Amino acid sequence: xxxxxxxxxxxxxxxxxxxxxxxxxxxxxxxxxxxxxxxxxxxxxxxxxxxxxxxxxxxxxxxxxxxxxxxxxxxxxxxxxxxxxxxxxxxxxxxxxxxxxxxxxxxxxxxxxxxxxxxxxxxxxxxxxxxxxxxxxxxxxxxxxxxxxxxxxxxxxxxxxxxxxxxxxxxxxxxxxxxxxxxxxxxxxxxxxxxxxxxxxxxxxxxxxxxxxxxxxxxxxxxxxxxxxxxxxxxxxxxxxxxxxxxxxxxxxxxxxxxxxxxxxxxxxxxxxxxxxxxxxxxxxxxxxxxxxxxxxxxxxxxxxxxxxxxxxxxxxxxxxxxxxxxxxxxxxxxxxxxxxxxxxxxxxxxxxxxxxxxxxxxxxxxxxxxxxxxxxxxxxxxxxxxxxxxxxxxxxxxxxxxxxxxxxxxxxxxxxxxxxxxxxxxxxxxxxxxxxxxxxxxxxxxxxxxxxxxxxxxxxxxxxxxxxxxxxxxxxxxxxxxxxxxxxxxxxxxxxxxxxxxxxxxxxxxxxxxxxxxxxxxxxxxxxxxxxxxxxxxxxxxxxxxxxxxxxxxxxxxxxxxxxxxxxxxxxxxxxxxxxxxxxxxxxxxxxxxxxxxxxxxxxxxxxxxxxxxxxxxxxxxxxxxxxxxxxxxxxxxxxxxxxxxxxxxxxxxxxxxxxxxxxxxxxxxx
Numbered sequence: 001x002x003x004x005x006x007x008x009x010x011x012x013x014x015x016x017x018x019x020x021x022x023x024x025x026x027x028x029x030x031x032x033x034x035x036x037x038x039x040x041x042x043x044x045x046x047x048x049x050x051x052x053x054x055x056x057x058x059x060x061x062x063x064x065x066x067x068x069x070x071x072x073x074x075x076x077x078x079x080x081x082x083x084x085x086x087x088x089x090x091x092x093x094x095x096x097x098x099x100x101x102x103x104x105x106x107x108x109x110x111x112x113x114x115x116x117x118x119x120x121x122x123x124x125x126x127x128x129x130x131x132x133x134x135x136x137x138x139x140x141x142x143x144x145x146x147x148x149x150x151x152x153x154x155x156x157x158x159x160x161x162x163x164x165x166x167x168x169x170x171x172x173x174x175x176x177x178x179x180x181x182x183x184x185x186x187x188x189x190x191x192x193x194x195x196x197x198x199x200x201x202x203x204x205x206x207x208x209x210x211x212x213x214x215x216x217x218x219x220x221x222x223x224x225x226x227x228x229x230x231x232x233x234x235x236x237x238x239x240x241x242x243x244x245x246x247x248x249x250x251x252x253x254x255x256x257x258x259x260x261x262x263x264x265x266x267x268x269x270x271x272x273x274x275x276x277x278x279x280x281x282x283x284x285x286x287x288x289x290x291x292x293x294x295x296x297x298x299x300x301x302x303x304x305x306x307x308x309x310x311x312x313x314x315x316x317x318x319x320x321x322x323x324x325x326x327x328x329x330x331x332x333x334x335x336x337x338x339x340x341x342x343x344x345x346x347x348x349x350x351x352x353x354x355x356x357x358x359x360x361x362x363x364x365x366x367x368x369x370x371x372x373x374x375x376x377x378x379x380x381x382x383x384x385x386x387x388x389x390x391x392x393x394x395x396x397x398x399x400x401x402x403x404x405x406x407x408x409x410x411x412x413x414x415x416x417x418x419x420x421x422x423x424x425x426x427x428x429x430x431x432x433x434x435x436x437x438x439x440x441x442x443x444x445x446x447x448x449x450x451x452x453x454x455x456x457x458x459x460x461x462x463x464x465x466x467x468x469x470x471x472x473x474x475x476x477x478x479x480x481x482x483x484x485x486x487x488x489x490x491x492x493x494x495x496x497x498x499x500x501x502x503x504x505x506x507x508x509x510x511x512x513x514x515x516x517x518x519x520x521x522x523x524x525x526x527x528x529x530x531x532x533x534x535x536x537x538x539x540x541x542x543x544x545x546x547x548x549x550x551x552x553x554x555x556x557x558x559x560x561x562x563x564x565x566x567x568x569x570x571x572x573x574x575x576x577x578x579x580x581x582x583x584x585x586x587x588x589x590x591x592x593x594x595x596x597x598x599x600x601x602x603x604x605x606x607x608x609x610x611x612x613x614x615x616x617x618x619x620x621x622x623x624x625x626x627x628x629x630x631x632x633x634x635x636x637x638x639x640x641x642x643x644x645x646x647x648x649x650x651x652x653x654x655x656x657x658x659x660x661x662x663x664x665x666x667x668x669x670x671x672x
Contacts, residue, residue, distance in 0.1 A: 003025045003028045003029065005029070005030050006033075007036060008033070009033050011038060016048055017051050020059070026058060027058050029062060032063045034065060039065075039068045045075050046075060059078070060077075061077050061078070061080070063081070064082070318656075319651075320660060320666070321660065322649075322667045323649050323667070325647045326645045326646040327643055328614075328615040328643055328645040329613065331613075334609040334611065335608050336352055337604075338565065338604070338606070339351075340558065340602070340603040341353060346564075354561070355561070356558055356601060360554060360555070361511055361554065362554045363554070364551060364552040365553075366549060368547070369496040370492075371487060371546060372492055373489035374485065375487045376484055379542075380441040380442075380443065380445075380479065380480055381479050381480030382440050382477060382479045383439060383476065383478065385412075385437060385439055385473045386436050387418070387469070388420075389434070390430055391464065391468035391469060392430075393424065394422045395421055396422075397417065398457075399417045400413075402414045402459065403457065403459060404439055407453050407454055408453070410442075410450055411443075412441055444480060444481070445482045449480045451476045452473045452475060452476065455471035455472070457469050479538075479543065487543050488538055488547045490540050492547070493536050493549070501551055504553045508529050509555065511555075516559065521562050523605065524594065526557060526594060526596050527556065527557040527558075528596070529556075530553060533552045535549070536549045566611065586672070588609070589610075593605055593606045616643065627660075628660075629659050634659065
């Protein structure tokens with residue numbers, strides 16, 4: 001995976017660039033720890049990107065944090081979330097080579113393949129392949145093994161190359177490469193004649209020596225005469241016949257292997273034109289090199305054009321500027337005695353009066369409680385009956401203690417004297433009239449706690465009025481008791497009232513606060529809650545095991561608008577600060593000596609005002625002023641604006657030095 005370096009949390013931009021310069025590998029992988037400060041430094045990443053572009057290398061970051069990974073990717077770096085399991089990582093700059101992240105160039109594959117082909121030849125095999133005459137006379141002892149054949153050009157992927165079968169050679173067939181052959185022949189002739197010619201333009205000194213040298217250079221244990229063998233050891237046919245393999249030396253490519261097209265070679269027994277042989281090889285090499293160079297030129301031209309177009313697009317689309325403005329603020333203090341009155345309609349600067357509003361809320365709450373007191377009772381049952389007159393249109397007076405007898409013979413008496421209205425005559429018929437009256441049992445005891453019933457008047461018995469005057473109860477009589485019994489005491493009543501009022505008071509405060517308008521101010525001491533009524537059933541002193549208590553309450557609050565308080569300060573410093581230029585949204589109010597009269601709707605208090613004037617910023621106007629301006633020009637503009645206290649300007653990307661012409665690309669934020 002190229003060079004893989006695990007960064008330390010403390011590694012900074014200088015360390016990263018140092019690692020980049022020290023390695024020759026075109027691909028460098030940096031494994032970034034989660035607590036690294038470098039990877040979140042946008043300026044450092046931009047500097048590193050510039051250095052990478054200068055060195056024509058590629059950097060890949062392995063980053064676990066998604067936000068950091070997105071930042072690096074946005075700045076043009078290749079990123080990964082994790083390393084392959086097989087990757088080996090260096091903790092220090094002495095990096096190790098790993099399997100490359102991208103395909104190996106063709107020339108690198110050529111070198112790797114040649115090494116694979118020739119590394120199996122031992123030193124003894126190379127010695128056996130030399131001509132016998134050279135070994136016996138110890139000639140060409142200074143010739144060292146050369147680089148592999150230039151004609152072998154692998155063009156398959158690295159994985160295919162590993163799986164390609166190694167070329168097997170028969171033990172007695174050793175090939176001499178063309179370059180080595182030329183060098184050996186030229187060296188032999190130079191030793192015989194001491195005549196050195198350039199470009200292998202050999203002058204044969206002696207005709208018979210020429211044949212002897214050519215024959216002596218033939219590989220040992222090989223067929224030395226074309227007539228005897230019928231084979232050319234430089235042709236694929238000879239190799240196929242000797243090794244039993246077909247075309248072991250293939251031209252490898254990035255697709256399927258293709259058979260290398262060999263040009264016809266002269267057989268070993270023919271006269272060998274050394275000059276033409278060397279020239280052909282040189283021309284072949286040059287042609288292949290020119291082809292690669294042309295491809296590189298085209299690739300470089302294409303990449304350069306793409307980069308230029310990309311740069312122009314980025315320059316036109318991406319540039320933007322962000323401006324953060326802190327507006328100018330001024331302060332002033334005031335100490336005022338103010339009256340807020342609901343009868344005042346607007347702020348009165350002369351009398352320090354402002355309008356007030358009063359809010360009132362009513363609510364009730366009830367609960368059931370246990371009667372805990374006991375008393376010796378001798379109580380009479382009580383109730384209410386309605387008395388009817390069907391006798392005549394004349395009214396009838398019934399005195400106190402007039403008897404009323406129930407159908408169960410329970411006697412009750414009127415509590416006070418009443419007058420029953422006279423009956424009405426409608427369409428010749430008598431329509432009864434009636435009146436309600438309170439009655440009490442004649443004797444104490446629970447047996448008088450009877451249900452609804454009809455009552456007669458024993459005093460009218462034997463007269464026409466007996467049937468024409470009667471009473472009717474709609475509810476049961478209650479309260480009759482005799483002996484020791486549970487009763488509702490005053491203590492039970494007060495305890496139940498306090499409990500219910502505490503709950504009701506909290507509810508009143510919460511609901512009142514929820515109903516307050518957001519623009520109005522409620523100060524401490526300008527709110528109160530009171531109990532309107534508290535009733536128990538049965539009442540205090542009555543016999544009962546349980547009783548129900550109902551509490552009614554109300555809450556009131558006096559409110560005002562703090563903007564009216566600020567109006568009272570106009571005239572003391574507003575001549576220097578026009579209202580159109582400033583906002584009073586940061587003023588501080590301190591209240592004391594608060595007195596509230598809820599009956600009159602009047603609130604008096606003392607207030608200390610720390611007034612803060614925040615100057616207004618016209619964002620649209622500022623945008624128009626900074627279009628096309630650089631940092632220095634924008635700074636000069638802001639220095640001339642009295643409403644601006646401080647400002648920060650950020651151009652993006654880093655190469656942008658002027659504000660764009662597009663207003664949408666100019667972002668202005670006003671901090672308050």
